[in-house]
Amino acid sequence: KNQVEQSPQSLIILEGKNCTLQCNYTVSPFSNLRWYKQDTGRGPVSLTIMTFSENTKSNGRYTATLDADTKQSSLHITASQLSDSASYICVVSPTGGFKTIFGAGTRLFVKA
Amino acid sequence: KAGVTQTPRYLIKTRGQQVTLSCSPISGHRSVSWYQQTPGQGLQFLFEYFSETQRNKGNFPGRFSGRQFSNSRSEMNVSTLELGDSALYLCASSLARGGGLEQFFGPGTRLTVL
DSSP, rough: OOEEEEEEEEEEETTTTTTEEEEEOOOOEEEEEEEEOOOSSOEEEEEEETTTOEEEETTTEEEEEEEEETTTTEEESSOOGGGGOOOEEEEEGGGGOOEEEEEEOEEEEEOO | OOOOOOOOOOOEOOTTTOEEEEEOOOTOOEEEEEEETTTOOEEEEEEEEEEEEEEOOOOTTTTTEEEETTTTHHHHHHHSGGGGGGGEEEEEEESSSOOOOOOOOOOOOOEEEE
């Protein structure tokens, strides 16, 4: 069964610190893996999108990595800001037009 | 280019009523997917429409239905509302089916059932 699991469930860090969020998936084969940021009560906003052949993608202070062998992805946030407080969702799209699989998300709290 | 729009943004209904939510995708996008998100829960897939046809469906009761028009705009209907239907309903549009290309989300409709 295709699954996407994220860890940790929630995380509290101090402003200015770095953090790494994890995503383990069993979806195979897949066409792309994405990370979204969702502020409370808003729709998710895309941060990065990687195909199965890519192993890293950056978007400002956000860097996503992908290890297709271990079926793991991570999202690294550098020099965190208060505005980074949000849920981060890992999403994997199988090939063949099948349903996209969403992780449950990691809730990040950045404290001053 | 305008993003995905959803109307209304907020809605309050009572149990037993029915509701219709609307989603306008990004111009040129033919796939519209609907999701339910409850507090503390991940996004739960409702259904996907592509070229006016339902292509995929999640595990929701028949009270949840949808349709897509020839201009790719989509509506979602929930009949006989229950308290547990209170949630943020999100739609996402994409060029291709199945979210194989990037999905762009709307701001959501916050539905409260009293």
